[in-house]
Amino acid sequence: MVTEDRRARERAARHRLIVDTARQLAEAEGWDAVTTRRLSTEIEYSQPVLYKHFSGMDQVAAAVAIDGFGELARLLRTARNDAKTPSDALTRMARAYLDFARDNPAVYDAMFTGRTALRFAEEDTPPELVAAFTELRQTVSAVANEADADTLTEVFWAALHGLTTLGRGGRLRPEYDRERVDLLIARFCPADG
Secondary structure, three states: OHHHHHHHHHHHHHHHHHHHHHHHHHHHHOHHHOOHHHHHHHHOOOHHHHHHHOOOHHHHHHHHHHHHHHHHHHHHHHHHHOOOOHHHHHHHHHHHHHHHHHHOHHHHHHHHHOOOOOOOOOOOOOHHHHHHHHHHHHHHHOOOOOOOHHHHHHHHHHHHHHHHHHHHOOOOOHHHHHHHHHHHHHHHOOOOO
16 A cells, blocks of 8 residues: 555656646747657656656646646635725736736646647536636626626636737737726726725
């Protein structure tokens, strides 16, 4: 039993090392740099060891994305908990979301635009994805009034994703980041609740 526990811990540590290394490489050099050969060199394990953990690079990217959603959920929860009003919570969450996307572009790509087949609103949706959506929904539902909270949350999330994507593509004026968030929040909370 002790040997099995040790092996399980070693396997979990290797898995974590692969995911962390893939994330670091992707953030430093882009996802094209994250190959089986490069990962095996970086972590000093053979390629067959990598394949014991992941069947391919898409699964590695999915693991990075799932970690990203867990991290985003924690940041959103902190933003929500630090707020005094629903409007303040939405503002803090919007800024936390946009800051996360800016500071972790490769992870954000894996989460939303990359090579994974992660799906939302399905029975097999990973809990980290559900947690990130739930954090947004809890705050949006406080201002939803008669609107469907799930749909309104999707619209808020889509707006944040659009701001992220357009901003990263240089299609928005960077000096107006704050004003765009303020305007978005004003549309969701017209009479500051």
